[in-house]
Amino acid sequence: MIRTLLLTTIGILFGTSFATSPxxxxxxxxxxxxxxxxxxxxVKTITKTLTEKVSASYRELIRVERDPRRRDELKKELTAKTAEIDGSYSELAAGDTTYDVSILAGxxxxxxxxxxxKRPTDIGDRYWIFADGKLWKVVETFPLTxxxxxxxxxxxxxxxxxxxxxxQGGNSKNPPYRVTWESAKSVIELTDRRTEYGCFTLIVADRGLWKERLSDRVAVGMAGKKIDPLIQDIMSEGNPNDVSDIVDKIIQKKADSPDKPKSP
Incomplete structure (x- = not known):
């Protein structure tokens, strides 16, 4: 019951309702x-995981393939993809401008x-970012589907x-463009970047480095903005049974919005 109320509350804020689709x-x-x-x-742990995933998919293709020549082709493809993954890690030199104007800016x-x-996923791209040779952030793009x-x-x-x-515009009457979840160890951020890059981005990062490197994001305009007062209710600690009261408050505020069309 509490979970349903919470999703209803968040759904009102996001202007949608919970649903699933393919x-x-x-x-x-x-x-x-x-x-x-x-x-x-x-780095080696990530490349090993990527290699194992690709190998598993190709092993299945090879197993069911009846044509010997096609099996040989698949084996060669697997070898090439494995080599590509093994050599996929790269460091950015001081003068490298590859990602200056991209979702990785900041x-x-x-x-x-x-x-x-950088590796493609089934629906976008995924970037594993390392500091001192250790994974600290993952950035993934999602199509506007x-x-x-x-x-x-x-x-x-x-x-x-x-x-x-x-x-958008710092007003909860407008659609959301960024949602963040924080824990003691990590930060997860979903951002609507359709106007810039035609995609959504999901970032998962180490919380300590995220805070430490906030200035990098400020420099490119990716830092967070002031939270809408209405959201403070959702974020505040307290009895989860109060969620229904929050729902009522959100509905009332939206009903009182000066932007709402007047009844004739």
Whole structure:
């Protein structure tokens, strides 16, 4: 009951209701894989995991293939992909401008030993970002095949209530464009970046380095903004049974909105 009320509350804030679809299911599968990334792991652990995943899919293709020539082709493809993954890690030199105008602007430092691995997913791209050879952040892109609010609500069903929700123009009457979940060890941030790059981005990061490197994001305009007062109710600690009261408050505030069309 409490979970249903919470999702209803968040759904009102996001302007949507909880629902599933094949598209959202695919996005959630990829998001969950991103969220479960082993922060703090060395580069070799990540490349090994990627290699094992590719190898498993190719082994199955090879197993069921009846044509000997095609099996040989698949084996060669697997060897090539494995080599590609093994050599996929790269460090950004001080003068490297590759990602200056991209979703990674402000997310990775140049000339400091930071490195990354970029690999395609079934629906977008995923970037593993390393500091001192250890994974500290994962950035994933998602196509605009689902409503942002619906995607955020589905993530909330897994992660719980957001720590922070930011709305377009800083007004909760507008659609949300960024939702953040924080724990003692990590930060998870979903951002609508369709106007800049035509995608949504999901970031999972080590909380300590996230706070330490906030200035990098400020420099490119990716830092968080002031939280809408209404969201303070959702974020505040207290008895979860009060969620229904929050729902009523949100509905009332939206009903009292000066932007609401007047009845004739």
């Amino acid at each position: 598209v959202l299911a695919e996005m959630m599968d990829s998001a969950q894989e991103c969220i479960s990334a082993p922060l703090g792991a060395p 997310e990775i430092r140049k000339g400091t030993g930071d490195g990354l691995i 689902a409503d942002f609010g619906s995607f955020a609500l589905n993530l909330s069903s897994e992660l719980g209530k957001p720590s922070k929700t930011e709305f």
